[in-house]
Amino acid sequence: xxASFFSFFFxxxxxxxxxxxxxxFSRNAVTLGTGVLFGGAxxxxxxFSLKIWRQGKSSLPFVLGQAGN
Numbered sequence: 001x002x003a004s005f006f007s008f009f010f011x012x013x014x015x016x017x018x019x020x021x022x023x024x025f026s027r028n029a030v031t032l033g034t035g036v037l038f039g040g041a042x043x044x045x046x047x048f049s050l051k052i053w054r055q056g057k058s059s060l061p062f063v064l065g066q067a068g069n
Contacts, residue, residue: 012042 019035022028045065052058 012039012046015039015042
């Protein structure tokens with residue numbers, strides 16, 4: 001489960017950073033919005049997933065949310 005958290009956390013950070021860099025270079029608000037929306041969602045879901053997993057509960061809904069995002 002920790003590997004799943006790390007992979008989604010890393011990919012969320014890459015998507016978020018890509019959106020920010022895309023906005024800096026292209027000045028296109030769509031790239032900023034998309035990067036922040038999807039990258040932020042991946043980061044939030046992976047963080048909640050790890051917190052729930054550490055409590056010993058099932059984090060399957062968060063993992064499925066990350067996969068669907």
